[in-house]
Amino acid sequence: MQIGIVAQQDNPRAASLAGDIQDAVDVSVIVDETTAGALDTTGIAVEEMSQCDLVVSIGGDGTFLYAARWIGSTPIMGVNLGEVGFLNATAPENAVSTVKRAIENHESGDSTIRTLDIPRLSATGDGWTLPPALNEIAVMGSHRGPDGGLTIEVRVDGSLYTGGHADGVLVATPAGSTAYNLSEGGPLIHPGVSGMVLNEMCARDGMPPLVIDPDAVVSVRADDASSVIAVSDGRIHQEIDPPAVITVSADAPPVRIAGPEIDFFTALGKLD
Structure with missing residues (x-):
């Protein structure tokens, strides 16, 4: 299994969380080029992550939209560092455990991937x-x-x-x-x-x-x-x-989302 990570640019917390995920799992993890610079590692262009089995977006809805634009049908998991998070269902404190669970399910043949009805x-x-x-x-x-x-x-x-x-x-x-x-x-x-x-x-x-x-x-x-x-x-x-x-x-083609269900009404309550 190969996982791609796209972290919000100029956000040290996002880059740090990308590094935590990379260190915590025993599968191949690649990060976007900007995040790679912050982690002193090698990265790839986001467009190349369409070949991954899972892409993790770390940031706000803007980061999610940016990643989803280029990865085709590859499932995407959103980790919410933004204020509202209509597209990012995973809390940062649960990011590592949620990615690990996705890996376990992938290896056992049981998928957490769901396809949005939103085209x-x-x-x-x-x-x-x-x-x-x-x-x-x-x-x-x-x-x-x-x-x-x-x-x-x-x-x-x-x-x-x-x-x-x-x-x-x-x-x-x-x-x-x-x-x-x-x-x-x-x-x-x-x-x-x-x-x-x-x-x-x-x-x-x-x-x-x-x-x-x-x-x-x-x-x-x-x-x-x-x-x-x-x-x-x-x-x-x-x-x-x-x-x-x-x-x-x-x-x-619709976006495929991995991870927990998005709580629409909780996110709605954060709107001012």
Whole structure:
């Protein structure tokens, strides 16, 4: 068995915990290149960890999203060093014992791996595709505010949902309902509910946020802006010359999560 560890950058506690896990187990453990520098060992690029049997993310939800973006179908275990932790179910004090249990189960043929019912989102346009998003895809103008935004026309499975001027539009998974979508006034969705959220951002005469079928295909026609930006999970940007049509659907492979169940309501109680 081989385990990869991705620790939050510039966080000595995360690097130290990565070292504790590495020292405590008797299987092959590799760490990301930045963490390797802190531990004075050899590391690999996160993209190469898709060949591991398990990846452990140590940090907040941002670290989890970063690791999940590159590891494909490799199971991921989130160790929570953040404040809320909707994606990280393992407490730091339980990290070593939880990883050991995963190793024991793997060696005995009994798996703790479960597949989330929450899909990841893909976004495509003319000649480009963004990496899959676990939280949301955002389509927006190059800047927000009175002199920014863009003109949008949003369709769900070909049927017109809304149109007009807005700062942008979000398509979010249930996992992403607690992130950017929530800050834009969208609803929370329990992770056990299958669906996606369609939410305009500061729209003029816009429609309320809408929960849609997870198999729906959303198309966003973007115009009337100097440039348009499609963003995957707030990190990966694709700049587009308008007019353009961006298609968003939940056809990317889901993330596989190892470890204990995520306590949604406990995490929810930490929101301010």
